Amino acid sequence: MISNIRLTHLLLAAAATTGVAASGHGWTNGPTATGPTDADLATSCDYFANDVASGDTCEMVEDYFGITETQFENWNPALKGSSTCKMITGNSYCVSGPDGVATSAVASGTPATTLTISGSAAPVQTGIAKSCTKYHEVVNGDTCYSIQDQYLDFTLAQFYAWNPAISTGCKGLVEGDYVCVQANGSGTSTSTSASSSVSSLPTQSGVTSKCNKWHYVSGNDTCQSILSEFDLTKAQFYDWNPATGVNCTNLWFEVDVCVGVPGFTPSPTTTAATATATETGSTPSPVQSGIASDCTKYYKVVKGDDCQTVEKEYDITATNFLKWNPAVGSDCSDLEVNVYYCVAV
Numbered sequence: 001m002i003s004n005i006r007l008t009h010l011l012l013a014a015a016a017t018t019g020v021a022a023s024g025h026g027w028t029n030g031p032t033a034t035g036p037t038d039a040d041l042a043t044s045c046d047y048f049a050n051d052v053a054s055g056d057t058c059e060m061v062e063d064y065f066g067i068t069e070t071q072f073e074n075w076n077p078a079l080k081g082s083s084t085c086k087m088i089t090g091n092s093y094c095v096s097g098p099d100g101v102a103t104s105a106v107a108s109g110t111p112a113t114t115l116t117i118s119g120s121a122a123p124v125q126t127g128i129a130k131s132c133t134k135y136h137e138v139v140n141g142d143t144c145y146s147i148q149d150q151y152l153d154f155t156l157a158q159f160y161a162w163n164p165a166i167s168t169g170c171k172g173l174v175e176g177d178y179v180c181v182q183a184n185g186s187g188t189s190t191s192t193s194a195s196s197s198v199s200s201l202p203t204q205s206g207v208t209s210k211c212n213k214w215h216y217v218s219g220n221d222t223c224q225s226i227l228s229e230f231d232l233t234k235a236q237f238y239d240w241n242p243a244t245g246v247n248c249t250n251l252w253f254e255v256d257v258c259v260g261v262p263g264f265t266p267s268p269t270t271t272a273a274t275a276t277a278t279e280t281g282s283t284p285s286p287v288q289s290g291i292a293s294d295c296t297k298y299y300k301v302v303k304g305d306d307c308q309t310v311e312k313e314y315d316i317t318a319t320n321f322l323k324w325n326p327a328v329g330s331d332c333s334d335l336e337v338n339v340y341y342c343v344a345v
Helices: 004-015 058-065 069-075 077-081 144-151 156-162 223-230 234-240 307-313 318-324
Strands: 047-049 093-096 113-117 120-124 132-137 178-183 213-216 256-260 277-279 297-300 340-344
Touching: 047 058, 058 069, 058 093, 069 077, 069 093, 120 132, 120 178, 132 144, 144 156, 144 178, 156 178, 213 223, 223 234, 223 256, 234 256, 307 318, 318 340
Parallel strands: none
Antiparallel strands: 047 093, 113 120, 132 178, 213 256, 277 297, 297 340
């Protein structure tokens, strides 16, 4: 009789296209390139991110596949041609090159140990997460990437943490073994405790281990909406969630992000009507880069503000506000809560 977990695996495998899987970003990943590639592509590349879209960034690919910027550019040398890594829409890019990042499963041997899964003894490797709630049977041809693509709800960092016998580069993946593909069950999207806590939902890689408050990113969220809701600066959010990028260009949906650590206290809620500007002979902190050096009055942005409300409050033009505070951007998309802005020179 086939166990429930084995039946689930067979159904999922039958539904997937052989050798190719769609990622959470819409890429169709696989061992062959389906689009144009770099003219100097690494000769021994064995896994590709295909169907790159116009909004995709190198940082997104590197984070998803758990590779470094240097690896990605070495395998796709054309990406080194400019100061900013830029991909071409529709192209295929190597994400597993000569150093064997996408190592395939090796033939089964003597299992390290066994675990009872759905009433049957199943081979697993040592150290597998005790909190695991879902398992995957490794079959011939599996890689850590293809397993990740099949489930689409965890990062490679989480996979390695749940399966410590498998090291970075997918070394140690054994055909016939069961690996953990979900742990900690499910829980609320935002949780708080006095000390650090572990998210019960998928996260991007590199999230601070000190986090004690989480927020689930929905399809309606933006970095700015999260910063405003939790009274955070962009620098704080990046420090706690580095995979989102320094300018928050790589925020994933349907994951938890860190919005609090021990000792962090949001500023008391204030409204623009009661907030006042500060006249000072020195620059207050924090401010964004490029703020006018001859500024004589500063205003600290609070939740609910936008550029128009600040401009109206202090009777300044949009042109001057942007000139004195260029980091906010022409569309005011980078106005941050709890940051000082120049409102007079």
